[in-house]
Amino acid sequence: MSARAGLPLGADAFAGIVAKLRASAGMAAKADIAVAAARLGIGGASAVPVGDDCAAIPDGDGYLLLAIEGFMNEFVAGDPWFAGWCGVMVNLSDIAAMGGRPLAVVDAVWAKGEEEAAPVLAGLRAASERFGVPVVGGHTNLKTDRGQLSVAILGRAKRLLTSFDAQPGETLIAAIDLRGRYREPFANWEAATDAPAARLRGDLDLLPLIAEAGLSCAAKDISQGGIVGTSAMLAECSRVGVEIDLARVPAPAGVDPARWLMSFPSYGYLLTATPDNVPAILSRFHERGIAAAPIGRVTADRRVTVVNGPARETIWDFAARPLIGCGPVPPRAEDAA
Known part of the structure; x- marks a missing residue:
C-alpha cells in the first residue's frame, strides 16, 4: 500500500x-x-523506573533490559499463529525502543491440548528464526480450557532511549x-x-x-x-x-x-x-x-x-x-x- x-x-x-x-x-x-x-507500590520514581517499554537494570557499563507481553485471549484464539509471531516481535520492539539489542526470549503457553498449542508455537518459532533471537525456555500447560500466551525478553543496551x-x-x-x-x-x-x-x-x-x-x-x-x-x-x-x-x-x-x-x-x-x-x-x-x-x-x-x-x-x-x-x-x- x-x-x-x-x-x-x-x-x-x-x-x-x-x-x-x-x-x-x-x-x-x-x-x-x-x-x-x-x-x-512501584512507578517512575522507583530505583528501576516503571512505565517504560522495558525495565532498564544498570549492569556494568550498560543496562540489562527486561520486558514481558501478555496477549488477549480473543487474539490468541482468533489468530494463534500470528499471536505466537507477535510474542517475539512486540518484545523485540520494546527492546529496540529503549536503544537495546535482544538476547533471548522465554514463553508461557496455555492450551487445550497439543493441537491447539501447535500454531502458537509455530508462530513463536518462525519469528524467533526470522529475527535471529532464540527462545531459550518457558512454561507449557496443555490441559487448560482456553488458549493464553505470555512472552518475556532479555536484552542489553549501551545507551538508553x-x-x-x-x-x-x-x-x-x-x-x-x-x-x-x-x-x-x-x-x-x-x-x-x-x-x-x-x-x-x-x-x-x-x-x-x-x-x-x-x-x-x-x-x-x-x-x-x-x-x-x-x-x-x-x-x-x-x-x-x-x-x-x-x-x-x-x-x-x-x-x-x-x-x-x-x-x-x-x-x-x-x-x-x-x-x-x-x-x-x-x-x-x-x-x-x-x-x-x-x-x-x-x-x-x-x-x-x-x-x-x-x-x-x-x-x-x-x-x-x-x-x-x-x-x-x-x-x-x-x-x-
Whole structure:
C-alpha cells in the first residue's frame, strides 16, 4: 500500500476523530497499568523506573533490559499463529525502543491440548528464526480450557532511549513501516511476516544506533494505544505535553484516519530530538525505506493535543488525571528550598 503525507481532515471529520480518540479502548486499557503499579507500590520514581517499554537494570557499563507481553485471549484464539509471531516481535520492539539489542526470549503457553498449542508455537518459532533471537525456555500447560500466551525478553543496551527524557522544545518524530496491510479483524498493521530476515534485523538495529550516536534520548514503541495513546504515555513519564499535527503523521493511502491513529504497527516508534538532530534521524529511517516525519513538538503544558490546521483539541490533560500513573513525582517546594 502506498503512503500519503499525513491525515489532513475536514472540520467534521476532525471532530469525529477527536471523539474516537477520547473513547479509545486501547488508550483506556493503559490505565490498567496505574492500578497494578499502585498495588505494587512501584512507578517512575522507583530505583528501576516503571512505565517504560522495558525495565532498564544498570549492569556494568550498560543496562540489562527486561520486558514481558501478555496477549488477549480473543487474539490468541482468533489468530494463534500470528499471536505466537507477535510474542517475539512486540518484545523485540520494546527492546529496540529503549536503544537495546535482544538476547533471548522465554514463553508461557496455555492450551487445550497439543493441537491447539501447535500454531502458537509455530508462530513463536518462525519469528524467533526470522529475527535471529532464540527462545531459550518457558512454561507449557496443555490441559487448560482456553488458549493464553505470555512472552518475556532479555536484552542489553549501551545507551538508553527512555520514556522519561523528553524535553520541552524537542521535536516529536514518528517512524513507521508502511509496507504492509491490516491483519483483520484487529487493528494490527502487519508489515513483518513477509519481510526478509536481514531487513527486519537491520530495521530494529536503527534504534540502538540512534541512541549510541546521541541523536535522541527519548523514544517509545507505538503500542495498542496507537500514536496518540503512546504519545500520552511518553509525555506522562517525562512530565511534559505533546502537540501532534495530524497533517504530518505518516499514513498508508486510503486508510481510515481514526483507525490509523489507534493502530498497533508491527514497526512503529516515537522519538523526541532537538531540532538540529531531526534530519539525521529521519535520514536513517528513510535510507531503509521506513516512513518517518516530524509530527509535532514536546511542550511544557502537560497536555496531549491534536492539531488539524487551525483547529486543536486536547485529548488528555495530566493536570486533571494521570493515565498510567508512572510519571515521576515532582520535588516538593520545601525539598527544593
